[in-house]
Amino acid sequence: MPSSEALSRVVHDPAALLECAGFGLLVLDPGSRVIYANAAGRSAVASGTVGLRFDGPFAAPSEPGNVGRWRCALAACAAGSASMIRLDRRPASPCLSLAPDPSAGPSSRVLCSVPASDAQRAASLRAYGRAHGLTDGETEVLKALASGASPKSIAGARGVAECTVRAQIRAILSKTGHRGTRELAIDAQRSAPLPFDRSAIDTR
Numbered sequence: 001m002p003s004s005e006a007l008s009r010v011v012h013d014p015a016a017l018l019e020c021a022g023f024g025l026l027v028l029d030p031g032s033r034v035i036y037a038n039a040a041g042r043s044a045v046a047s048g049t050v051g052l053r054f055d056g057p058f059a060a061p062s063e064p065g066n067v068g069r070w071r072c073a074l075a076a077c078a079a080g081s082a083s084m085i086r087l088d089r090r091p092a093s094p095c096l097s098l099a100p101d102p103s104a105g106p107s108s109r110v111l112c113s114v115p116a117s118d119a120q121r122a123a124s125l126r127a128y129g130r131a132h133g134l135t136d137g138e139t140e141v142l143k144a145l146a147s148g149a150s151p152k153s154i155a156g157a158r159g160v161a162e163c164t165v166r167a168q169i170r171a172i173l174s175k176t177g178h179r180g181t182r183e184l185a186i187d188a189q190r191s192a193p194l195p196f197d198r199s200a201i202d203t204r
Contacts, residue, residue, distance in 0.1 A: 022124070024050075024114030027101065030078035032058045032070070035109060044114045050094055051087025059112070061087045073098050077110040121146075121189070128188050132176045141168045146185045 015036075018025060024041030028034055034057055037045070044050050045059070053062045061070045066087045073085045082099040094115040101109035116124070125146055129139030144154045151169060155162040169181060178184040 022116050022120060024116075026059060026112040026114070028059060028074065028110045028112055029108070030074050030110060032060060032074060034059050040116065040120065041112075041114055044117055047117060049088065049117070050096060050114050052096070063087065063089075074110055078108075124191060125188055128191050132172075134172060134175060138168050138172050138175075141165060142172055142184070142188060145169070145172075145181050146188050148185075 015038075018036075018038040021038055021040060024044040025036075025038045026034060026041045026045075027036040034054065037059075045052050045054055048062065051062050051066065052059050054060075061067055069085060070087065073083050076083055077098045077100050080100055082097070084095040084097050086093060086095045088094075097111075097113045099111050099113075101111050122143060125143045126139055129142055134142060140158070141154055144157070149157070151165045152162050155165045158165070173179070173181070173184060176184055176187070178187060
């Protein structure tokens with residue numbers, strides 16, 4: 001396994017690698033000033049789905065009532081403790097992970113990671129479908145299953161009979177080698193995300 005030192009010798013532009021990462025990364029100082037944000041991080045904040053906004057050079061909670069919690073989480077990181085925080089009250093909103101930057105000294109930098117966006121996850125699920133030979137219709141069913149939808153609700157949303165959806169689910173399970181939809185959904189969602197760079201994403 002190559003070390004990070006070996007990687008640094010062959011990677012001439014680490015920032016370029018981070019720009020196409022499938023997850024968002026913000027590097028902040030303990031006062032919430034943004035030192036760096038990769039493409040996925042900028043997109044996630046701009047989408048308004050993670051409870052953060054850019055306020056000049058700072059990252060700030062979208063809801064003023066969360067400012068105190070945000071500052072406490074940053075202060076804890078500066079003191080050496082990692083944590084997770086949810087700044088958006090909607091149930092499906094993502095948690096942000098905060099951790100001290102291991103390459104910096106104490107109280108220097110905080111790493112804030114943000115999950116892939118909905119568009120990114122949808123692109124990754126389409127790629128998963130293609131990798132397993134799913135039809136377009138089966139891939140749409142897979143995406144709905146991964147979001148927690150039931151066969152009945154999928155049928156209603158797609159305007160087809162429930163028996164059609166159940167037949168597609170059987171075909172998906174057969175092609176992917178899974179025994180049930182829960183196992184399938186977990187496998188599909190834990191697959192490595194595609195690069196964020198839109199030019200690297202086939203959205204067909």
